Amino acid sequence: MIELDDLDRGILRALALDGRLGAGELGRRLGLSQPAAWRRVKRLQEAGVLAGQRLVVDRAALGFGVTVFLGVKLATKGRVSLEDFERAVTAIPEVQVVQHVLGLFDYRLRVVARDIADFERVLRRRILTLPGVGQVEANVLLTEERRPGPIG
Known part of the structure; x- marks a missing residue:
């Protein structure tokens, strides 16, 4: 360090x-x-403290006005189902972030859509059909404040 x-x-x-x-x-x-x-x-x-640069894209300016955080609990657990789910979910372009988490849900996804109807389409046709998906909980993002986080 x-x-x-x-x-x-x-x-x-x-x-x-x-x-x-x-x-x-x-x-x-x-x-x-x-x-x-x-x-x-x-x-x-x-030293690895600065690890690259990122471009921040204004999703609303590109027509993606809705961001939804999904908690996904897999119906079946095991190494095969985790890998199958991860492989399939990362292939969905509207899924921006996939986080394997500990807690009530197994995964937390950040999904962008043009509007609520578009999100419903992505949810029904793409996410709910993924291998191993059991319970899903959606939270629609209302506002977001970016902070740089703690700096030693």
């Missing part, structure tokens, strides 16, 4: 809000030279 100082945490906070910031801008914001900011970012990357 890498030791983080206040400047490292400042870099992580700034990049969590805008991952496109260059070393020059990071340096100006944190009182560092461009080369010093670049070296710190490079050190964080090499």
